[in-house]
Amino acid sequence: MSEATAETAHEAQNTKEESFLLSVQDLCVDFQLPGGVFNAVKGISFNLRHGSTLALVGESGSGKSVTAQALLGILPSNGFINRGKILLQEKPSSPAIDIVQLSRRGPDLRSVRGGKISMIFQEPMVSMSAMHTIGNQVSEALFLHRNISRKEGLRLTREMLSLVGFRNSEQAMNLYPFELSGGLRQRAMIAMALICHPVILIADEPTTALDVTVQMQILKLMKRLQQELNMAILLITHDLGVVANMADEVVVMYHGQVVERGPVSNIFLHPQHKYLRSLFTAIPRFGMQPDERLIPIRAIENSVEQVAGSFEPWSEDAKQVGSHLSIKELSKIYITRKQGWLRRGPKQEIKAVLDFSLDIGVGECVGLVGESGCGKSTVSKLVMQAISPTTGQIQYNDRGQILDLRTLQGSQLQQFRTKMQLVFQDPYSALSPRMTIREILNEPFCIHQLGDIKYRENRVKDLMSLVGLDPALLNRYPHSFSGGQRQRISIARALALAPDFLILDEPVSALDVSVQAQILNLLKDLQAQLQLTYLFISHNLAVVDYIADRIAVMCRGQLVEIAPTKDLFYNPQHPYTQALMEAVPVPDLNARLDFEHMVTPLSQPEYWPAPYTLSPHIPNALVEISDQHFVRMCTVSD
Amino acid sequence: MWAYVIRRLILMIPTLVIISIVVFTIIQLPPGDYLESYIAELQSQGESVDKQKIAFLRQQYGLDKSMPEQYLTWITGFFQGDLGYSFEYNMPVTEVVGDRMYLTILVSTVTIIFTWIIAFPIGLYSATHQYSWGDYGLTLIGFIGLATPNFLLALVLLYLANVYFGTSIGGLMDAKYINQPWSWDKFTSVLEHLWIPVIVIGTSGTAGMIRRIRANLLDELNKPYVVTGRAKGLGETRLLLKYPFRVSLNFFIADIGNMLPSIISGAEVVALVLSLPTTGPMLLSALQSQDMYLAGSFLMFLAMLTVIGVLISDLLLAVIDPRIRLGEGATR
Numbered sequence: 001m002s003e004a005t006a007e008t009a010h011e012a013q014n015t016k017e018e019s020f021l022l023s024v025q026d027l028c029v030d031f032q033l034p035g036g037v038f039n040a041v042k043g044i045s046f047n048l049r050h051g052s053t054l055a056l057v058g059e060s061g062s063g064k065s066v067t068a069q070a071l072l073g074i075l076p077s078n079g080f081i082n083r084g085k086i087l088l089q090e091k092p093s094s095p096a097i098d099i100v101q102l103s104r105r106g107p108d109l110r111s112v113r114g115g116k117i118s119m120i121f122q123e124p125m126v127s128m129s130a131m132h133t134i135g136n137q138v139s140e141a142l143f144l145h146r147n148i149s150r151k152e153g154l155r156l157t158r159e160m161l162s163l164v165g166f167r168n169s170e171q172a173m174n175l176y177p178f179e180l181s182g183g184l185r186q187r188a189m190i191a192m193a194l195i196c197h198p199v200i201l202i203a204d205e206p207t208t209a210l211d212v213t214v215q216m217q218i219l220k221l222m223k224r225l226q227q228e229l230n231m232a233i234l235l236i237t238h239d240l241g242v243v244a245n246m247a248d249e250v251v252v253m254y255h256g257q258v259v260e261r262g263p264v265s266n267i268f269l270h271p272q273h274k275y276l277r278s279l280f281t282a283i284p285r286f287g288m289q290p291d292e293r294l295i296p297i298r299a300i301e302n303s304v305e306q307v308a309g310s311f312e313p314w315s316e317d318a319k320q321v322g323s324h325l326s327i328k329e330l331s332k333i334y335i336t337r338k339q340g341w342l343r344r345g346p347k348q349e350i351k352a353v354l355d356f357s358l359d360i361g362v363g364e365c366v367g368l369v370g371e372s373g374c375g376k377s378t379v380s381k382l383v384m385q386a387i388s389p390t391t392g393q394i395q396y397n398d399r400g401q402i403l404d405l406r407t408l409q410g411s412q413l414q415q416f417r418t419k420m421q422l423v424f425q426d427p428y429s430a431l432s433p434r435m436t437i438r439e440i441l442n443e444p445f446c447i448h449q450l451g452d453i454k455y456r457e458n459r460v461k462d463l464m465s466l467v468g469l470d471p472a473l474l475n476r477y478p479h480s481f482s483g484g485q486r487q488r489i490s491i492a493r494a495l496a497l498a499p500d501f502l503i504l505d506e507p508v509s510a511l512d513v514s515v516q517a518q519i520l521n522l523l524k525d526l527q528a529q530l531q532l533t534y535l536f537i538s539h540n541l542a543v544v545d546y547i548a549d550r551i552a553v554m555c556r557g558q559l560v561e562i563a564p565t566k567d568l569f570y571n572p573q574h575p576y577t578q579a580l581m582e583a584v585p586v587p588d589l590n591a592r593l594d595f596e597h598m599v600t601p602l603s604q605p606e607y608w609p610a611p612y613t614l615s616p617h618i619p620n621a622l623v624e625i626s627d628q629h630f631v632r633m634c635t636v637s638d
Numbered sequence: 639m640w641a642y643v644i645r646r647l648i649l650m651i652p653t654l655v656i657i658s659i660v661v662f663t664i665i666q667l668p669p670g671d672y673l674e675s676y677i678a679e680l681q682s683q684g685e686s687v688d689k690q691k692i693a694f695l696r697q698q699y700g701l702d703k704s705m706p707e708q709y710l711t712w713i714t715g716f717f718q719g720d721l722g723y724s725f726e727y728n729m730p731v732t733e734v735v736g737d738r739m740y741l742t743i744l745v746s747t748v749t750i751i752f753t754w755i756i757a758f759p760i761g762l763y764s765a766t767h768q769y770s771w772g773d774y775g776l777t778l779i780g781f782i783g784l785a786t787p788n789f790l791l792a793l794v795l796l797y798l799a800n801v802y803f804g805t806s807i808g809g810l811m812d813a814k815y816i817n818q819p820w821s822w823d824k825f826t827s828v829l830e831h832l833w834i835p836v837i838v839i840g841t842s843g844t845a846g847m848i849r850r851i852r853a854n855l856l857d858e859l860n861k862p863y864v865v866t867g868r869a870k871g872l873g874e875t876r877l878l879l880k881y882p883f884r885v886s887l888n889f890f891i892a893d894i895g896n897m898l899p900s901i902i903s904g905a906e907v908v909a910l911v912l913s914l915p916t917t918g919p920m921l922l923s924a925l926q927s928q929d930m931y932l933a934g935s936f937l938m939f940l941a942m943l944t945v946i947g948v949l950i951s952d953l954l955l956a957v958i959d960p961r962i963r964l965g966e967g968a969t970r
Contacts, residue, residue, distance in 0.1 A: 074868050076860075105874055114871035127862040129881050130961050141870040176960045192870070 020089065021232050022048040022071075022117075022200055023096075027084035029063070029070050040066045042256040043084065048200065053226065053233040055247035055264070057240065059512035060483075063256040064236045068202045071234070072117055073099060073109045090116065090199055115145035118193040122205040124185035128177040128192075134161070135173030138192045145196045157195065163228075164191045164221060182372070183214035187221065194225060201226075202234045207242065211371040211539060213603040216583040219246060220595040238512060240283060241585030244268060245593050252276050268589050282517035283587055284546035286569055293524075294546065296517035300468035300488075304529045307462045310498040311530040314362055318400035323359040324501060324533045325383065330356040330392030331557075332378055352378040353389075354557040357622070362397070362500075365527060365534040367548030367565070369541060369580070371603070375557040376537045380503045383535070384422055385413060396420070399500070418448060421494035425506035427486035431478040437464075437489055438474040444496040463492040467522065484515035488522065495526070503535045508543060520547055541584055545569060550628070553577050556605055559622060560612075563629040573631045575602040575612055610634070643953070650945050657941040658716075662709050665925075665934045671701050672725040672928045699723065712931065716938060722931025726924065731932050735917060741810055742916040744828070745835055750897065752840045753847055761851025766878065768856060776848070783845035792838045792911045799834065809913050810835070816915075838908050854889050858882035884958075891954045898947030899940040 029041040041063040048054050056064045069075045071086055086099040102109040118141070121127040128137055139157040142148070148156075154173070161169035164187040177185055186206065193201055203222065207215035219242065226233055235246055243250060243264065250267040252260040252275070259273040271277045281295040332353040353375045360366045370376045381387045383394060385405055394405040398419060408416050424430040431440055441460040445451055451459070461471040467488035478486055487507060494502060504523065508516040524547055527534055538544050544551055545565055552562045553576065561574040572578050579602035585593055605614045611633040614620065622630040673695055677687050696702045700711055715722060721731035760780075764773045809816075810831050815824040858864070859882050867877045906918035913919075917936070924933040956963045 072869050074865055110871040110873060112871070113869050119866075119869045121862060121866060123862065127866045129863045129867075129885070131881075131884050131959060133960075140867075140872070144871050176964065178961060179964065192866075 020047040020087075021050045022234075023085070023087040023089075024067070024071070025085040025087070027067065027070060027086065027100075028082040029066050029075065029079060030082045031076075032078045032080070039082075040079070040256055041070070044251075044253065044256070044258045046251045046258065046261060048232050048234060049249075050199075051226070051230050051232055052248045053235055053246050055235045055237060055243040055250045056253060057237060057243055057250060058253035059238055059514060061255075062253040064253050065204055067253075068119065068204050068234065068236055071099065071202060072113050072119060073102065073104050074113070088112065088116065088200075111145065114141040114193075114198070115196050116198050117200040117202060118196070118198040119202040119204060120186070120189045120193045120206050123209050124182065124189045125177060127189060128185065130176060130178050132176075133173065134175050134177065134180075134188050137177075138173075138188065138195055141192065142195045157191075160191045160195050161188070163225070164188070164194075165217075166191075182210055183217060186210060186214075186218050190218070190221065190225070194229065194231075197229050198231060200232045200234060202236070204236045205238070206235075208237070208239070212541075212583040212585075213371065213579060215242075215585070216593055216595075219585070219593070222246070223595060239585065240279065240513075240587035244587050244589055245585045265589060268587070279513060280587065282514045284517075284520065284542040285588075286542055286545055286581075286584075286586070288546060294517040294521060296521060297514040298518065300518050300522055302468035302522060302525070303465045304526075307459075307466050307495070307498070308530070311532075313531055314399060318397070319362050321400050322395065322397045322402055324362045324364070324397050325358075325360040325535070326393075326395040326397075327356060327358045327379075327383070328393040328395075330379070330382060330394065331390050332375075332382055332387065333390045351557045353382065356392070356557075356559060358552055358559065358562070360533060360535060363527075363531050363533055364550065365536055365548045367544035367551040368535060368537045368554060369539065369544050369551060370554035371539060371580075374554045376554055377505055378557075379554075380422065380505050380535065380537055383503060384420065385416075396501075414448070418444075418497040419499050420501040420503065421497070421499040422503045422505065423487075423490050423494045423507045426510050427483055427490055428478075428510070430490050431486055433478055436475050436477055437481075440478070440489065441474075441493055441496060444493065448497060450497070459496065463496055466495065466526075467492045482515070483511050484518055487511060487515075487519055491519075491522070491526070495530075499532075501533045501535070503537070505537045506539070507536075509538065509540060516543070523547060541581060553580065555603075558614075558632065559630075560632045561630065562622065567626070567629050571629075573625060573629070575608050576605075579603040646949055646952070650949070653945055654942060657945075658713050658938055659709070661934055661937045661941065662712065665928075665930050665937075666705065668928060670928065672930060673699075673701060675928055676725070699725070712934060716935060721935035721939075724924070724929055724932040726927050726929040726932065731935050734920070734932060735936070738915055738917045738920060741828075741914075742918070745810070745832065745839070745914065745916060746900065748832060749836045749840045749843070752836050753844045756840070757844045757847035757851060761848045761855065762878065762883070764848065764852040765855035765859060766874075768852075780845040780848045783841040784849075786841070788838055788842060788908045789911045791841060792834070792908050795834050795838060796912070810915055835908065835912055835914055838912070850889060851886065854886035855882055858885050888955065888959060891951050891958065894951040894954065895944060895948035898950070899943040 023045075024047070025045050026043045027041055027045070028039065028043050031038045031040055044063075044067065046054065046056075056067065058064045066075070066079065069079070070081055075081070081100050084100060087096040088099055089096040097108075097112070099109065099112060102112070128134075135154070135157055138160065139153050142153045142156060143150075146153070158169040158173060161172050166172040166184070166187065172188070177188065180188065190206075201222075206222070207218050210218060222233065223246065225231075233246070235242070237243060247264045250260075250262065250264050251258055252267070252273065254273075254275045260267065260271070260276050267276070271280060275297070278295065278297045282297060284294060330353055331351065334350040334352055335347055356379060358366070368376050368379065378387070382389050383405075385408065388406070396403045396405050396416070396419070398416075403416065405416070435443075438460055441463055442456055445456045445459065450456075460474065464471040464474065469485065469488055469492075473481075478489070481489065487510075491507075507523070508519050511519060520543065523534070526532060534547075536544060536548055548565055550562065550564050551568045553560050553568075553574065555576045561568065561572070561577045563571075568577065569581070572581055583593070583603070602608065608614065612631075613634065615634075618634045618636060620632055620634045622632050623635070624630050673692060677692065680687055700708055703711070712722060719732075721735075723729070724731050724734045727734045760776055764776050767773050811824060811827040812831075815821075815827055818824060861882070864877065864881055867881050868874075872880070906922055908914075909916045909918040910922070921933065921936050923929075924936065
């Protein structure tokens, strides 16, 4: 459909609705909960045009995923469409079907699902059956909706698998989802959704669970397939960076309502609604001014006074003794035997961490960046003494006294644990659902047998105000708090024993953008107010840019580049750092990803050019190329 | 594949040796032996005891030898197919067990099939209609089935069958066919009698199985991959059977290891109450009278079946679940 006809259709929306591919009108979705009826979606309307991409944006709980489920009639059993229409019209000449009127279990709706509208989900691992092969699951929809022979169906399946980027589609047919990497799984998921050439693809957070470089490949793939198959995409996401790169039109949802809609350029250049405007100020961007702060939608008021007394400032002498944490040539090598059930493979060395050296100064925040599986969490476990290293040294400056962490044992180790604490990624599983917040915050004092009941009670209340929560909520259980509030409780727990050093393992990656800004600001303030040292682990470069003084980039267990934050972002040297930075989708229409000329292969060491080539025969090391800026390269040129 | 099976088979040897020692020790634990209880019985009846005959018997059966020697005689014989000699029945153990074994296998197999036929559809229904009236009703019946002692049910059914059908349904066949060669009439008589023990032995198993199928299936029903299947346009029944049901079968197959020995032992008390000519009551009396070869060989046989059953269910699990076959843990 040409641009002109679409434009006319847009103008004559009320009289000529039928010229839209999909038209959602005044859709209301309710959920029957034990406490009563919950209105998840409150009368939203939008239109999707042939071959275009509409982004549905909002934070978790805004009703965007529920809307997608309603379109396919796959709402959970306690959810139902209260009123409204979902009109699907494949061709301008054909009559429109109202999906709402179709029986949920009837054949008419089933022919829409997978045949005309299909969907890809956020987590490809759990969204595919582990018991069935890729070929079986991908071809399934084909045999359901098209009347074709088995041979022909399998041929089309192989074709589709090659189309989404499987190099050996014949072999891929017989693989199981758990044998694939995250990116390939999502490609298989896309193949599964597109096998019947649907007119609409609903993509529910298709890249949220993936690394940035993989995300870029998947987005590129979706764009290419959209053109080849001429289909419309309904993209559900909370990432404005993805929106800027993919969408033609945007619908912003907030608490089940549409608060803003329009072409992508209007949304980014002239955001109108308060929520949308604050969303833009809440996202960390590259190149923010050093004193520039994120503005969360709801700021936290926290008070430090009560606890400040237990965090004593460091004396200059103590700082002179050495770095706060000094890691030298740390490595962790796992020896595994590939334990297939019926085959026993040879022994394999997995180098989780290799030749890792890093100094962290007192009061510094060092960001550790890398993609999933690069070993950054292993580093945090090694530093915490949760696992012991194969080789290497970890020295800790305990206010003037140097401790060798590898030799600590028994009561010494127990004593040391109060100095260094960890905040986990997922605030939902990091807090025991069976303990009240009071018990959770009390636990550190109980373990280390500090103070009496009265002292503990006061400290627990102080900790609540430290993270900006009302001490009156102490008797509640974690489930009655939101993700952001839980993460604040986790932070309070980590700070209970007045540690000097915090390891933050992806502390904001499970949170919504607006909440993320809150937590980042809180962490920043606490660091300044209490003189804390941070090791901040993240896969999100923009987040690290906002909070860290120095950044260390890690790939396959090794550090490849360390530099002060500004240097790294304005002058990245290592090809891997460059590939990472290039793949980050930025919420800026003028800085869209260059899908045509990307250097994605550089995210894999095999493609690194000299002098960055990794080879067991040529020694390589971190070389200081300018003040404080280290890059891993070969030390001998050949 | 074969290397794995062979490794597992070799591993079975030490397992069985340990089991045999344990079995032998347990049988010998009560003070005395069969001859002593035999003498005591004779004396209580006021009969004189021929000391020479006792000494002869003692030597004949090797009861005068040391424990390890007795164990060795028994276990070597066991693996050569000689299960020993039953003192109580005065004939070789193989002959004592003989006919009973076939009847036991018949009763147990029919019971297990009965259990599956009833439990699978009800379990599927209960899981897909969670908290409906049907689910509650079937759950209630299931709990009653679980809570009722089997022998009580046996007595009630015996009474009812006698009053309303006018037949005596104890045993597995009409009295006139006992010890007769197999014939068509004998076979139909067995079938006529079979349904009571099958229902009695099957109820609690069925009720338990319904609960397990329901619970396992409920865990799977809300998994994202089920939603994916629905979004593809699969019909509800096919969706249910292809995805969540397949996954929930794992527990069921893992259970086969336990099922195999219960085919030949199973339900001793019910068998006593219904006077079934199965192996259960025989094992009980052998243990009571310290008929050591009969009891020992039988227990050993059960242990072997358990070990083999576990191997079978492990192999079957690998066949149906690729995560086990291909080792999910290693690829993560």
